[in-house]
Amino acid sequence: xxxxxxxxxxGRWALDGVAALSLGFILLPLALVIWLAFFRQEIPSFPPxxxxxxxxxxxxxxxSFVGGFLLSLQVGVAATAVGLALAVPASLAIARRRFxxxxxxxxxxxxxxxxxxxxxxxxxxxxxxxSEIATGWPLLGSTYGLVAAHVLIVIPWAVRLVTASLxxxxxxxxxxxxxxxxxxxxxxxxxxxxxxxPGIVAGAMFGFVMSFGNLEMSLFLVGAGRTTLPIAILQxxxxxxxxxxxxxxxxxxxxxxxxxxxxxxxxxxxxxx
Amino acid sequence: xxQLELRDLSKRYGEHYAVRSVSLDVxxxxxxxxxxxxxxxxxxxLRMIAGFVEPSGGSxxxxxxxxxxxxPWRRNTGMVFQxxxxxxxxxxxxxxxxxxxxxxLDKSETAARSAEALRLVRLEGYSExxxxxxxxxxxxxxxxxxxxAIRPDVLLLDEPLSNLDAKLREEVRIEIRELQRQLGLTTVxxxxxxxxxLTVADRLVVMADGEIRQIGSQRDLYERPADRFVAGFVGxxxxxxxHVAAPDAFETAGGLxxxxxxxxxxxxxxxxxxxxxxxxxxxxxxxxRLPGRVEFVSYLGAVLELHVRLSPADRxxxxxxxxxxxxxxxxxxxxxxxxxxEAGLVFAGxxxxxxxRENQNVEA
Numbered sequence: 001x002x003x004x005x006x007x008x009x010x011g012r013w014a015l016d017g018v019a020a021l022s023l024g025f026i027l028l029p030l031a032l033v034i035w036l037a038f039f040r041q042e043i044p045s046f047p048p049x050x051x052x053x054x055x056x057x058x059x060x061x062x063x064s065f066v067g068g069f070l071l072s073l074q075v076g077v078a079a080t081a082v083g084l085a086l087a088v089p090a091s092l093a094i095a096r097r098r099f100x101x102x103x104x105x106x107x108x109x110x111x112x113x114x115x116x117x118x119x120x121x122x123x124x125x126x127x128x129x130x131s132e133i134a135t136g137w138p139l140l141g142s143t144y145g146l147v148a149a150h151v152l153i154v155i156p157w158a159v160r161l162v163t164a165s166l167x168x169x170x171x172x173x174x175x176x177x178x179x180x181x182x183x184x185x186x187x188x189x190x191x192x193x194x195x196x197x198p199g200i201v202a203g204a205m206f207g208f209v210m211s212f213g214n215l216e217m218s219l220f221l222v223g224a225g226r227t228t229l230p231i232a233i234l235q236x237x238x239x240x241x242x243x244x245x246x247x248x249x250x251x252x253x254x255x256x257x258x259x260x261x262x263x264x265x266x267x268x269x270x271x272x273x
Numbered sequence: 274x275x276q277l278e279l280r281d282l283s284k285r286y287g288e289h290y291a292v293r294s295v296s297l298d299v300x301x302x303x304x305x306x307x308x309x310x311x312x313x314x315x316x317x318x319l320r321m322i323a324g325f326v327e328p329s330g331g332s333x334x335x336x337x338x339x340x341x342x343x344x345p346w347r348r349n350t351g352m353v354f355q356x357x358x359x360x361x362x363x364x365x366x367x368x369x370x371x372x373x374x375x376x377x378l379d380k381s382e383t384a385a386r387s388a389e390a391l392r393l394v395r396l397e398g399y400s401e402x403x404x405x406x407x408x409x410x411x412x413x414x415x416x417x418x419x420x421x422a423i424r425p426d427v428l429l430l431d432e433p434l435s436n437l438d439a440k441l442r443e444e445v446r447i448e449i450r451e452l453q454r455q456l457g458l459t460t461v462x463x464x465x466x467x468x469x470x471l472t473v474a475d476r477l478v479v480m481a482d483g484e485i486r487q488i489g490s491q492r493d494l495y496e497r498p499a500d501r502f503v504a505g506f507v508g509x510x511x512x513x514x515x516h517v518a519a520p521d522a523f524e525t526a527g528g529l530x531x532x533x534x535x536x537x538x539x540x541x542x543x544x545x546x547x548x549x550x551x552x553x554x555x556x557x558x559x560x561x562r563l564p565g566r567v568e569f570v571s572y573l574g575a576v577l578e579l580h581v582r583l584s585p586a587d588r589x590x591x592x593x594x595x596x597x598x599x600x601x602x603x604x605x606x607x608x609x610x611x612x613x614x615e616a617g618l619v620f621a622g623x624x625x626x627x628x629x630r631e632n633q634n635v636e637a
Contacts, residue, residue: 175325178344
């Protein structure tokens with residue numbers, strides 16, 4: 001006998017349908033890019049004339065892609081490291097201490113997330129020019145300048161995720177460590193750090209991905225002949241629209257996806273995010 | 274093990290004293306309990322002994338050494354926290370060994386002493402478990418083992434039983450007491466549960482509003498409470514408001530004249546009566562014999578509790594043992610209540626301070 005179609009089953013179907021639709025909406029461009037990367041012809045058109053792997057080779061033959069990838073990697077890693085070094089102590093202060101101006105400081109640290117990249121890029125550009133004039137130190141266009149700016153992208157993600165993991169951590173556990181003879185640094189290293197590790201890893205992960213993919217802000221700050229991967233892709237697109245760009249993106253997606261899978265093996269990012 | 278001395282220990286936050294001028298001595302191997310309602314300063318006092326709260330004044334000595342301003346990790350105190358505070362990412366064995374590692378003992382010594390501590394709390398088979406794989410009672414015992422393993426000069430217990438259910442609590446507190454006696458541990462425990470306090474303590478300290486109200490044995494506190502607060506907080510008392518009318522005569526607000534030991538108190542006062550010291554029925558040879566009417570009866574199993582109105586303004590609680598008699602007074606019955614004059618304690622001031630405080634303070 002068939003069960004009647006009651007309201008709760010209908011509701012579940014509707015929910016599943018909406019979820020599938022939203023997921024499709026998110027994944028469709030991704031799927032298209034991956035598909036496109038394997039087209040044989042130079043001008044993308046549907047249906048494809050055949051499939052080939054030659055665009056992946058082309059990525060490596062294109063110098064600005066390789067250089068851009070290396071620069072993005074370098075900036076992303078450095079900015080993540082510096083960002084974490086600032087964000088972890090800041091998160092500890094925000095989560096633990098009750099000081100005057102705590103809420104404003106918290107908002108300030110999350111601010112780079114809200115300010116449009118172009119605005120951020122322009123202001124940092126002006127700032128770096130001014131400081132170069134004042135000190136004579138060539139900041140603009142240098143890797144240092146770029147890293148400093150990217151630290152701003154990492155901080156909100158790291159602060160947000162580390163404070164979230166601290167919120168679920170009982171501070172009396174730290175007191176227990178101190179009671180047993182551990183000084184502040186040992187307590188942090190042996191007790192606090194392991195407890196907030198998932199938050200730190202997730203923060204590093206997101207910070208790195210955001211830095212790696214950043215285009216708008218970096219546009220203002222890169223020097224002549226030194227571009228990040230997103231900028232290299234944009235520049236390439238000004239002249240050509242062959243699937244090389246798609247191939248480069250596929251490699252980037254694969255890299256980030258792999259990094260996520262690997263980190264998820266060690267810490268359950270899903271617990272923090 | 275060592276003795277603990279607190280001298281005029283105070284903690285002030287702005288104008289407010291959380292703890293004011295607390296002085297006490299805990300002898301070597303003694304089990305002292307700090308008892309009081311929430312917000313009375315008992316936990317702050319314990320945290321000052323552990324070094325988590327820096328005193329605003331006074332001093333603390335452990336084994337003769339001034340530790341007043343030493344950080345927690347330089348004092349040899351072992352603390353058991355209310356939330357147990359086990360290290361969630363470490364196994365039971367690693368938890369217990371942590372303090373020994375900090376003391377840089379060699380591997381074999383560390384292993385031997387952690388095993389010994391786990392044996393004391395009967396958790397030998399659990400060393401490789403993680404805290405989250407243990408029950409509340411087991412976690413509590415790991416916390417205890419961890420504090421014992423470092424062989425602390427003073428063992429500090431911060432409401433260690435309040436997260437356990439009632440049955441387990443009774444069991445664990447006796448276990449803690451036996452261990453403490455067996456190891457000769459100088460121990461300070463904080464609790465708001467007077468039954469718990471009375472069961473384990475050698476000596477008790479009753480605190481209220483940041484100050485010590487009385488220090489003494491169970492019997493001292495119960496029989497000779499220092500003030501109205503202690504009389505209301507330790508055990509139960511009915512307070513009758515009134516005034517001292519003449520030497521050894523107390524007159525209630527309802528106009529009853531009662532033979533009492535007034536001990537030089539004059540003016541507005543209250544009379545505290547323990548429910549079990551009052552007797553019901555035809556009483557002879559008692560100093561006070563008063564007719565009354567039963568207003569409320571509670572059948573509590575071992576005892577019966579009756580609220581008896583003596584006058585429009587005076588009501589007392591009478592507790593009588595349940596002897597299985599058929600003749601249990603009912604609401605509305607006329608009865609006679611009597612007590613000897615020594616059963617009533619006269620205090621200056623009026624009202625029941627313990628109840629008033631409880632109403633003001635929500636459990637913190």
